[in-house]
Amino acid sequence: MDVAARPAPEVVAAFEAAKGFMPADEGMALYAAARDAARLGLPLLEIGTYCGRSTILLADAARRADGDVTVLTLDHHRGSEEQQPGWEYHDPSLVDPEVGLMDTLPFFRRTLHAAGLEEYVVALVGRSPRAASVWGGRLGLVFVDGGHTDEHARADYEGWVPHLAEGGLLVIHDVFPDPADGGQAPHRIHRRALESGAFAEECAVRSLRVLRRTGPGL
Ligand SMILES: C[S@@+](CC[C@H](N)C(=O)[O-])C[C@H]1O[C@@H](n2cnc3c(N)ncnc32)[C@H](O)[C@@H]1O
Numbered sequence: 020m021d022v023a024a025r026p027a028p029e030v031v032a033a034f035e036a037a038k039g040f041m042p043a044d045e046g047m048a049l050y051a052a053a054r055d056a057a058r059l060g061l062p063l064l065e066i067g068t069y070c071g072r073s074t075i076l077l078a079d080a081a082r083r084a085d086g087d088v089t090v091l092t093l094d095h096h097r098g099s100e101e102q103q104p105g106w107e108y109h110d111p112s113l114v115d116p117e118v119g120l121m122d123t124l125p126f127f128r129r130t131l132h133a134a135g136l137e138e139y140v141v142a143l144v145g146r147s148p149r150a151a152s153v154w155g156g157r158l159g160l161v162f163v164d165g166g167h168t169d170e171h172a173r174a175d176y177e178g179w180v181p182h183l184a185e186g187g188l189l190v191i192h193d194v195f196p197d198p199a200d201g202g203q204a205p206h207r208i209h210r211r212a213l214e215s216g217a218f219a220e221e222c223a224v225r226s227l228r229v230l231r232r233t234g235p236g237l
Contacts, residue, residue: 020051020052020055020188020221020222020229020231021051021054021055022048022051022222023051024050024051024054024055025047025050026050026076026079026080027079030075030076030079030134031043033075033130033133033134033136034046034072034073034075034076034134036133037070037071037072037075037130037134038069038070038072038110038113038126038130039069039070039071039072039073040069040072040108041072041073041076041164041192042225044224044225045192045224045225045226045227046072046073046076047224048222048224048227048229049073049076049077049162049190049227050076050077050079050080051222052160052162052188052190052221052222052229053076053077053080053081053160053162054080054083054084055188056080056159056160056187056188057080057081057083057084057086057088057159057160058084058085058159059159059184059186059187060084060086060087060088060159061088061156061157061158061159061160061184061187062088062089062090062091062156062158062159063077063080063081063088063089063090063091063158063159063160063162064090064091064092064093064158064160064161064162064179064182065077065090065091065092065093065162065164066093066094066147066161066162066163066164066165066175066179067093067094067099067162067163067164067165067166067192068092068093068094068096068123068127068142069094069123069127070113070123070126070127070130071092071126071127071128071130071131071134072130073162073164074090074092074127074130074131074136074140075130075131075134075136077090077092077140077160077162078090078131078134078136078139078140079134079136079139081139081140082136082138082139088139088159089139089140089141090139090140090141091140091141091143091158092127092140092141092142092143093142093143093144093145093147093150093165094123094124094127094142094143094144094165095144095145095146096121096122096123096124096127096144097120097121097122098113098121098123099165099166099167099171100166100167100168101167102121103121113126124142124144127142128142147165147166147171147174147175147178147179148174148178150178151174151175151178151179152178154178154179154182156182157182157183157184157187158179158182158183158184158187159183159184159187159188160183160187160188160189160190161179161180161182161183161187161188161189161190162190162191162192163175163176163179163189163190163191163192163205163208164191164192164193167193167202167204167205168202168204169203169204169207171204172204172205172207172208173204173207173208175208176208176211176212176237177237180212180237181237183232184232185232185233185234185235186231186232187231187232188221188229188230188231188232189212189218189229189230189231189232190227190228190229190230191205191208191209191212191227191228191230192205192226192227193205193226194206194209194223194226194227194228195226200226201226205226209228209230212230213230215236215237216234216236217232217233217234217235217236217237218230218231218232218233219231219233
């Protein structure tokens with residue numbers, strides 16, 4: 020993986036302008052992973068679209084791939100637990116006033132349109148386990164950034180990682196080995212991947228981890 024791979028300045032500007040939770044240094048590591056994984060010519064999957072901030076980086080990696088590579092980005096667009104009203108990461112501007120629930124889908128669509136990257140992305144709208152239950156293809160990259168409870172992180176791992184091709188990359192966000200820094204569910208699936216013997220760690224940037232599938236297993 021070429022950790023120095025960087026998007027063009029206009030892509031970085033679009034990423035920085037988008038609403039979302041991915042800091043720049045972690046974003047650049049995600050981008051480098053996506054450029055590497057795109058060489059397999061398989062779809063790149065993101066679990067947790069939110070408003071499309073990280074999707075921009077995956078989409079640019081797909082655009083710059085030699086073959087035809089598609090980004091799949093999955094979200095029910097109703098927000099995670101910590102994004103609901105009264106919680107730390109709630110943004111009231113993302114509530115649909117008619118329905119009274121969060122709806123990040125229109126914001127995601129504007130983000131991708133503004134970045135000129137709609138062509139490379141297929142949005143899957145629904146719950147991760149349901150989408151995984153009907154998915155049959157192989158994937159070049161699985162980026163886990165959806166629900167951060169144990170139930171959600173485990174379902175993302177067990178639902179999607181079996182589809183990750185050998186040589187493909189598993190990227191996990193918000194891995195905090197010290198509970199004082201954040202929730203432990205992403206850390207637990209990161210540890211599980213390493214202990215499975217099916218992955219080798221490729222790089223770590225703050226809370227982002229990139230692992231390469233080196234063999235079969237979960
Ligand atoms: C942390 S945000 C994603 C941030 C985004 N990757 C970024 O960098 O800006 C998590 C997202 O996962 C979605 N989500 C949570 N649990 C989910 C589930 N079980 N299925 C689908 N989406 C889910 C939420 O709606 C939320 O938009």
